[in-house]
Amino acid sequence: MTQKLTYLLGTAFALVPAAAMAQDAAAPGFDEIGPYIMTTLLFLVGGFLVFWMAAGFAMLEAGLVRGKNVAMQLTKNMALFSIAGIMYWLVGFNLMYPGEFNGYIGGFFNPTVLEPVGLAAADASLDYASVASDFFFQLMFVAATASIVSGALAERIKLWPFLAFVVVLTGFMYPISGSWQWGGGFLSEMGFSDFAGSTVVHSVGGWAALAGAIVLGPRLGKYKDGRTVPMPGSNLALATLGTFILWLGWFGFNGGSQLAAGTVGDITDVGRIFANTNMAASAGAVTALILTQLIYKKVDLTMVLNGALAGLVSITAEPLAPSLFGSLWIGAVGGVIVVFAVPMLDKFKIDDVVGAIPVHLIAGIWGTIAVVFYNAETSLVTQLTGILAYGVFTFVVSLVFWLILKATIGIRVSEEAEINGLDMAELGMEAYPEFSKG
């Protein structure tokens, strides 16, 4: 014991002169490490805010599905987030940020490696942030994409085929298409602009959900004799809580996407983004509130929730440049989109349980187009090119993968299981065992 301690102390003392010398030679002052620390901090705070959106999606979906499917919906949310966390380490992160690459697809199977413990300032990439914080922050966005899919396909899809899709989406599809823009690929070269991911994150989730909803088909009894049969959600308190959690998380989603916090300009921009993001959500919610009152003579809370989220998705492509008034009208258009797109999807018999396709796909497209109004460096043509590239790639690959899953292991539960509820049929447990069936 004593011997070991002496040895350790000896080693420590032996290192002291070397460390002191290194400090004398190249130790960067606070001016140099300050921005690195601030940006890393932005990623950490932004990252755990975006993480919290997983809770928001889980609560929103738990509230909007019927009582007999709540435990299953929570299981899917828990599983998809965790799978995303592993897949993004294994392939996703380095596929999305490959460094120098051909602009379309980076290197496969290159698991993320963190910095060594106690990184010396001289070895850090002082012009950016720590790799770990960057990985952590970017990872949270993938999970959001997968959550979008789970909401649209709720109440009828089997657990394991859904999770198989999540593996492909979070490990490959999202990172490959994400690299086109955020990894310095061909769309970013072209001048496409998507600040925090109206297209890169939200519409990708929406396209995957749309393909899934088409292949999967509507819930039993949803469309009868040319009419849409409403299936009211089990708990609007949870749905509302989920929406507020998403709203909170969005400050990290958009604010963190400034990707820098080390200068007065950068941190002021982060503040500007927070304020704009909040304004767009408010405008989306108020628009849905007024429109449902006017059209249906009664306010529909679920639409107001969707309206707030559509406002958020709409501002996500450009949350920095617009004025507060700009954010207001961009968000308000998101609210209009939701109120009209939800019944429109029902006309096509596309059953989207939580309104994920109007909120994330259609408002995402709108937000990406709206960039041209406030960002002079963008053009409508490049914005539309980007929207189309993500749409074609994600929709087609998703469609093929859903069809393969359908033809092989099957993606839909049996009629009996669907009527009895996925909680009992697939899990053998219920979210609310002491209440009657919903």
Next chain:
Amino acid sequence: MLQVQSASVWGLRERDIKVKLIIATIKPYKLEEVREALTAIGVRGMMVSEIKGFGAQSGHTEIYRGAEYAVNFVPKIKLEIAVPEDMADSIVDTITKTARTGKIGDGKIFVLDLAQAVRVRTGETGPDAL
């Protein structure tokens, strides 16, 4: 003749048959008002159930996420009140007055002859049991 026969079947004296059962359906929010008005005129007990049903109103429609749906059965409150015959008219009158809004769906009142009433605690029968 029939009355007497049934009275003897139940082991009743003839005068005991004068008990009425009033069944009333009202709008749920009117329950408290009706209860107060009835206790004010001396009603000492009633049975209350939450029910669903339809009448002339025959349901209505609501909208959820842009899709219209029919609410075929409307929530109502059902009152059952057993009373001596001489009180029946004033009770019907009181319920009619207090539960009325003038709009469709105010409810219905039915008055039935009651064959027997027994107080479980004492075994009293007829009006004494009320």
